[in-house]
Amino acid sequence: MAVRTGEQFLVGLRDDREVWLGGERVADVTFHPKMARMAQTLAGIYDLQHSPEFRERMTFTSPTSGEPVALSYLVPETQDDLTRRRGALEIVAESCHGMLGRTPDYVNIQLTASRQLSAIFGEKDPRFSAHLREYHEYVRERDLCLTHACGHPQVNRSVGLSELPDPYIAVGVVDTCAEGVVVRGAKNLATLAPFSDEIFAPLYRPLRPDVEEDRKYCIGFSVPSNIKGLKFICRPSHDLGEPLGDYPLSGQFDEMDSLAVFDDVIVPWERVFLLDDVDLGNRTVTQVALWRHYMQQVAVKNIAKLEFILGIVRGITEGIGIGVYGHVQEKTAEIIDTIETCRAYMRAAEADAVPLEGAEGIWPAPEPWIAMRHWYPDAYARVVAIVQQLAASGLMLTPNEADLASSLAADIAKYYQAMTMAAPERVRLFRLAWDLIGTEFGSRQTLYERFFNGDVVQLRIRRYAQYDYSRAEESVRRFMGEVYGDLADQ
Numbered sequence: 001m002a003v004r005t006g007e008q009f010l011v012g013l014r015d016d017r018e019v020w021l022g023g024e025r026v027a028d029v030t031f032h033p034k035m036a037r038m039a040q041t042l043a044g045i046y047d048l049q050h051s052p053e054f055r056e057r058m059t060f061t062s063p064t065s066g067e068p069v070a071l072s073y074l075v076p077e078t079q080d081d082l083t084r085r086r087g088a089l090e091i092v093a094e095s096c097h098g099m100l101g102r103t104p105d106y107v108n109i110q111l112t113a114s115r116q117l118s119a120i121f122g123e124k125d126p127r128f129s130a131h132l133r134e135y136h137e138y139v140r141e142r143d144l145c146l147t148h149a150c151g152h153p154q155v156n157r158s159v160g161l162s163e164l165p166d167p168y169i170a171v172g173v174v175d176t177c178a179e180g181v182v183v184r185g186a187k188n189l190a191t192l193a194p195f196s197d198e199i200f201a202p203l204y205r206p207l208r209p210d211v212e213e214d215r216k217y218c219i220g221f222s223v224p225s226n227i228k229g230l231k232f233i234c235r236p237s238h239d240l241g242e243p244l245g246d247y248p249l250s251g252q253f254d255e256m257d258s259l260a261v262f263d264d265v266i267v268p269w270e271r272v273f274l275l276d277d278v279d280l281g282n283r284t285v286t287q288v289a290l291w292r293h294y295m296q297q298v299a300v301k302n303i304a305k306l307e308f309i310l311g312i313v314r315g316i317t318e319g320i321g322i323g324v325y326g327h328v329q330e331k332t333a334e335i336i337d338t339i340e341t342c343r344a345y346m347r348a349a350e351a352d353a354v355p356l357e358g359a360e361g362i363w364p365a366p367e368p369w370i371a372m373r374h375w376y377p378d379a380y381a382r383v384v385a386i387v388q389q390l391a392a393s394g395l396m397l398t399p400n401e402a403d404l405a406s407s408l409a410a411d412i413a414k415y416y417q418a419m420t421m422a423a424p425e426r427v428r429l430f431r432l433a434w435d436l437i438g439t440e441f442g443s444r445q446t447l448y449e450r451f452f453n454g455d456v457v458q459l460r461i462r463r464y465a466q467y468d469y470s471r472a473e474e475s476v477r478r479f480m481g482e483v484y485g486d487l488a489d490q
């Protein structure tokens with residue numbers, strides 16, 4: 001099957017999936033008043049693949065079916081392939097102004113990178129490698145939308161998984177049977193889950209090799225989102241059901257986050273990629289650097305989002321006449337620097353891509369991505385602080401569309417105008433800025449940028465332990481030698 005249309009994507013969501021929102025089971029995520037607009041947004045992204053303008057730039061010819069399939073499933077073999085994939089990512093990110101982190105291409109690329117490394121999974125049992133490759137093809141040919149869920153519930157972070165109050169708080173294996181592996185527990189968390197066709201659940205953190213009770217958590221798998229026993233418990237929707245004019249971002253880009261609960265779900269054997277091998281599992285966690293590929297999507301999203309924010313800031317600063325102040329210019333330039341730093345990291349990672357031993361295709365360089373991943377959460381929070389500083393009270397003292405249409409129109413025209421804008425334009429620009437950083441949707445954006453890619457604190461602790469200090473140490477040793485002479489002579 002070729003790439004799907006938006007309508008085909010929506011039809012695929014109309015099944016008996018178990019999605020819970022506000023204490024109620026959602027009958028149909030494509031019609032629910034607080035979910036339907038996001039479903040439509042995703043449908044629009046699927047439709048892009050069919051538009052005459054973008055079709056060629058978003059697809060490649062499937063090596064098995066000969067049909068056009070999404071470029072996020074391409075195993076990149078050359079620099080050109082990476083550039084081509086970036087082009088497709090840009091079309092998606094720019095279509096939503098970077099407001100969605102989890103467009104389907106994000107997990108598609110993770111799955112493609114997993115396939116590229118499938119040999120590792122099959123080192124002891126080649127079936128696992130075959131499962132990954134076949135699954136990649138299965139998803140690619142059906143153009144499915146995936147969510148992924150890695151962590152476990154935030155119950156007690158200071159003990160191992162098997163020491164939590166219930167051994168199946170984290171997802172663990174309960175049993176095996178002829179059809180597959182029975183799993184129980186929860187994954188924290190799955191963005192986009194209500195709108196997904198499948199959930200991809202790799203092992204995420206190393207397990208303790210010497211603790212027998214931990215072995216049950218050694219499983220990597222995927223299942224359809226509507227499989228029996230799987231439920232998604234959603235956070236409150238940020239789509240308040242209010243007019244889009246009042247909440248221009250919340251009203252169409254709430255990608256939704258949920259806890260994925262597995263109540264004795266039977267994972268079919270062909271969907272199991274890792275099982276009961278802690279040594280191998282821990283190596284997949286430490287060696288399988290899927291981020292070397294999916295960070296390209298992250299960088300493209302960051303750039304699209306920051307350019308959108310810069311446009312909003314520019315409108316505000318020019319609009320209310322504050323662009324004349326030096327500190328406003330300096331803060332605006334800080335956002336520009338943030339955009340260009342993301343671009344530089346991205347181009348460096350792409351330019352230094354190399355083949356990886358034991359893996360298919362080429363792999364973007366790790367160092368620029370690691371630095372970007374560690375730096376960006378604070379950089380984004382700083383951008384949010386700049387928007388707050390520059391927009392000030394205008395962020396919240398802003399009428400809505402009903403006010404604009406009311407008998408207040410004359411007052412609004414007088415008091416809410418800006419130097420370069422009539423009142424409606426100014427009001428809408430500030431409401432956009434508020435939705436970007438101030439509403440529940442906006443706050444979640446900042447939280448997302450801080451944590452979606454892991455906890456930077458722990459990532460940096462790992463970096464401290466693993467970094468190759470030899471050049472730094474040699475630099476100081478050479479300097480000391482030049483100034484004080486060779487220690488051996490003293």
Ligand SMILES: Cc1cc2nc3c(=O)[nH]c(=O)nc-3n(C[C@H](O)[C@H](O)[C@H](O)COP(=O)(O)OP(=O)(O)OC[C@H]3O[C@@H](n4cnc5c(N)ncnc54)[C@H](O)[C@@H]3O)c2cc1C
Nearest residue numbers: 148149150151154157189190191447448451452454455457
């Ligand atoms: C909006 C959003 C969307 C997300 N989407 C997804 C998704 O789609 N799929 C997915 O799999 N995950 C997703 N995540 C989860 C994300 O990967 C985690 O939030 C992140 O890894 C941090 O884990 P945690 O939230 O459980 O925090 P915790 O691990 O509970 O950390 C809480 C605090 O304790 C500290 N801490 C905890 N343990 C340690 C330790 N061992 N050493 C030092 N400090 C420690 C942390 O530094 C942090 O300050 C998402 C998160 C957010 C916020």
